[in-house]
Amino acid sequence: MAAPKWLCITLVRAYVKDNFVDKGMCADFAIHDKGTGNPHVHIMLTLRPLKENGQWGAKCRKAYDxxxxxxxxxxxxxxWKNHRADTSDWNDKGNVEISWAAWAAYTNRSLESAGRPERIYHRSYKRQGIDKIPSVHLGTAVSQMEKRGIRTDKGAVNRQIAADNKLLKEIKARITRLYRWSKAETENHKRSKAA
Structure with missing residues (x-):
């Protein structure tokens, strides 16, 4: 069941306000949901700060070495030797991680409030410690083709990745069972020796 549109707008509006506008950024967003299973939001931000007088400030300045x-x-x-220096830290690459983490937190709180079991994570499988091969992004055109039953190269890659992940999960389960069996056998052997 999809979330009501007003809930999505409320979620995005709160996220944008708290994470960008309250820090002095001008922000605009657009939610795209064509009902194709790929709802998403585009957030446009400025790198130029607003001065106290309401004028736009420079996004960078010359800094001398x-x-x-x-x-x-x-x-x-x-x-004199010099370089370009940003006038704010808004374009710092480290802020992307902070923004993604905040989006995950906002979304997960909304999902929990709605009684939904789904959760999103801003970190890759690898960074989450999940030994799983990530799928490739299909894009709108390829997704539509796949839904119509037209097989594509990217779709084939994702089908192979899904099969590989299933096999990986089965192998891990077998290894876990063997480990537990071996541990139990060792304990049984110790007990029978002690008796």
Whole structure:
């Protein structure tokens, strides 16, 4: 059962406000749900801060490179060595991880409140410690073709990955059973020796 559209809008609006707007960003979002099993949201953010007077600030500035004494370093052309420095940390790659983690938390709270068992995770299988091969992203066109029964190369890759993951799960289960059996046999052997 899909979540009501108003709930999705409320969730996205709260996430955007709390994670971007409250930090001073201008944000816009669009929810796309064509009923094809791929609902998603696009969030557009600015990298330019707003100044106190309501004008747009610069997204970057020139910063001079300094030597060990804190002095500007000549560039050999009559100027100074410099680099571009962002005026905010909004474009820092570390913020992506924070944003994804926040989205997972917001979504999971909503799923829990709605009594739904599903949960989302912002980390890859590997980072979650799950020994599972991730599938490849199909995209809209390939997904539609697969739903109509048209087999595609990407679909074939995902079918093979699903089969490999099933086999991997079965092998792990067998190993676990063998380990438990071996442990039980060792304990039985110790007990019979002690008796």
């Amino acid at each position: 300094l030597d060990e004494n804190g002095q500007r370093i000549p560039d050999g052309k009559g100027g």
